[in-house]
Amino acid sequence: MMIDGYTRLAAVVAKPIKHSISPFIHNLAFEETGVNGVYVAWEIPEEYLADTLDNIKRYDMFGINLSMPYKQAVIPYLDELTESARLIGAVNTVIHREGKLIGHNTDGIGFFKSLEKQMNFHVANKRLTILGGGGASTAIITQAALDGAKVITIFCRQQSLDRTQATADRIAQATGSFIQVLPIDNQDLVQEQIAKSDLVVNGTSVGMDGQSLPIQENIVFPKDSLVADVIYQPFETPLLKLSKGQGIPSINGLGMLLFQAAEAFESWTGKEMPTDLIWKQLVEKYDIN
Known part of the structure; x- marks a missing residue:
C-alpha cells in the first residue's frame, strides 16, 4: 500500500475499538481495488465526537464507521440520514459526499x-x-x-x-x-x-x-x-x-461484518469490495473452520 499526498482516510470510531477486524477488511479492499485510501481505528471519548465529525470534512475523508456507544449520539452532527438509518434510529456509517455528512446504516x-x-x-x-x-x-x-x-x-x-x-x-x-x-x-x-x-x-x-x-x-x-x-x-x-x-x-455474524463493510466501502468509493477474496483471507487469518 502506497501512501502519498493523495491518500484519503477512513476510520472506525468507537470505545473500545482496538480489537476491530474492520481495518483488516477495508485496507485489503483498498489495496485490491486500487483505491488510494487507508482505514484506521480511532478509540475516542465522547467529548471528542463532534470534533471527529468536523475532521471528516476538514481532512476530506471518505467517511467513518461507528460502533457503540456512538451510533445514536452521532445523529445530531449529520446533514442527512438514509431511509434505513432513519427507521433504525442509529448510524453505523457516515458518508462524506459533496461537503455533506450522510448517516447510513449498513448492518x-x-x-x-x-x-x-x-x-x-x-x-x-x-x-x-x-x-x-x-x-x-x-x-x-x-x-x-x-x-x-x-x-x-x-x-x-x-x-x-x-x-x-x-x-x-x-x-x-x-x-x-x-x-x-x-x-x-x-x-x-x-x-x-x-x-x-x-x-x-x-x-x-x-x-x-x-x-x-x-x-x-x-x-x-x-x-x-x-x-x-x-x-x-x-x-x-x-x-x-x-x-x-x-x-x-x-x-x-462474520459474514454480516464483511458485507456491512462492503456496503460502506461502496458508498464511500463507488467500488465493489472483493468480498470473496477478503472472506478467504478472513478464514485464513482467524483460523476459521
Whole structure:
C-alpha cells in the first residue's frame, strides 16, 4: 500500500475499538481495488465526537464507521440520514459526499447480503423470528421489512416490551409490514412461532461468553429453516451448536461484518469490495473452520 499526498482516510470510531477486524477488511479492499485510501481505528471519548465529525470534512475523508456507544449520539452532527438509518434510529456509517455528512446504516443490509451470498436465502415473503429488540435486531428487522418479509416476530424480555413495540410500530407503519412483539419468557409461544419460521435470528449479545439464550434447551427448529446469529466470536455460539445438532443450516455474524463493510466501502468509493477474496483471507487469518 502506497501512501502519498493523495491518500484519503477512513476510520472506525468507537470505545473500545482496538480489537476491530474492520481495518483488516477495508485496507485489503483498498489495496485490491486500487483505491488510494487507508482505514484506521480511532478509540475516542465522547467529548471528542463532534470534533471527529468536523475532521471528516476538514481532512476530506471518505467517511467513518461507528460502533457503540456512538451510533445514536452521532445523529445530531449529520446533514442527512438514509431511509434505513432513519427507521433504525442509529448510524453505523457516515458518508462524506459533496461537503455533506450522510448517516447510513449498513448492518441490516450486510446481514441479509451475507444470507443471500453464503446461504442462498432471500428474505422477501419469508416468516422471521428475531430474538432480541436491541440495536442489531432493529437493523435486521428494519431491513427485513424494507425487503418485503411476510411476517416478523420479535421476542424480547418483559422489561423491553413497550420500547420494542414502539419501535416495531414505527417500522411497520413506514413499510406496511406485519410485525409483532411477544415475551421471550413464554416458551410455548416461542416454539409456536419458530415452528412457522423460515429464519430464526439471535440479534442479542447472549452467546459471546458461551451463555445460552433462555429459549434454547428444548427448542426444535423446522427442517427447512435457517438459523443465524449476529455473534462471530465465538465462531459457534450455543444457539448455532443447537441448530447444527438438529441438522439445520446455520450461519454466524462474520459474514454480516464483511458485507456491512462492503456496503460502506461502496458508498464511500463507488467500488465493489472483493468480498470473496477478503472472506478467504478472513478464514485464513482467524483460523476459521
